[in-house]
Amino acid sequence: MDDFEPTIIAFVCNWCTYTAADLAGTSRLTYPKNVRLIRVMCTGMVDPQYVIKAFLEGADGVLVSGCHPGDCHYINGNFKARRRIKLLKEILPQFGFEPQRLRLTWVGASDGIQFAEIIRELVNQLKALGPSQAKLKMVI
Numbered sequence: 737m738d739d740f741e742p743t744i745i746a747f748v749c750n751w752c753t754y755t756a757a758d759l760a761g762t763s764r765l766t767y768p769k770n771v772r773l774i775r776v777m778c779t780g781m782v783d784p785q786y787v788i789k790a791f792l793e794g795a796d797g798v799l800v801s802g803c804h805p806g807d808c809h810y811i812n813g814n815f816k817a818r819r820r821i822k823l824l825k826e827i828l829p830q831f832g833f834e835p836q837r838l839r840l841t842w843v844g845a846s847d848g849i850q851f852a853e854i855i856r857e858l859v860n861q862l863k864a865l866g867p868s869q870a871k872l873k874m875v876i
């Protein structure tokens with residue numbers, strides 16, 4: 737699987753990480769094209785079902801990224817997301833997915849460089865893990 741290119745679904749907050757991703761693009765920073773962004777108004781609206789569905793439909797990794805603690809535009813949405821991600825990481829093995837495939841980050845609107853770095857890191861980590869179980873089952 738030397739040519740394995742992981743697919744990453746990224747749920748990104750409109751107010752910070754989405755803007756950072758946009759900034760990375762307008763600043764002509766390069767990062768792997770493996771990521772598909774889904775813009776949400778706050779990480780607090782990322783239902784755990786969205787994450788499970790992304791994995792079951794073939795994502796090799798899922799990123800949830802939002803405003804830094806204290807900066808959420810909806811007061812505590814990112815804290816809710818943090819609790820949900822912690823629980824999701826505990827139940828993911830029951831679905832056959834390694835918890836390392838799910839990541840939560842805080843990326844501010846001016847952190848285009850950090851966003852690009854996170855994507856590079858995640859792609860490398862997922863390449864080391866290999867394709868997800870769901871993707872392998874689809875191939876068979």
Ligand code: FES
Pocket residue numbers: 749750751752777778779780801802803807808809810813814
């Ligand atoms: S508004 Fe960005 S995480 Fe809540």
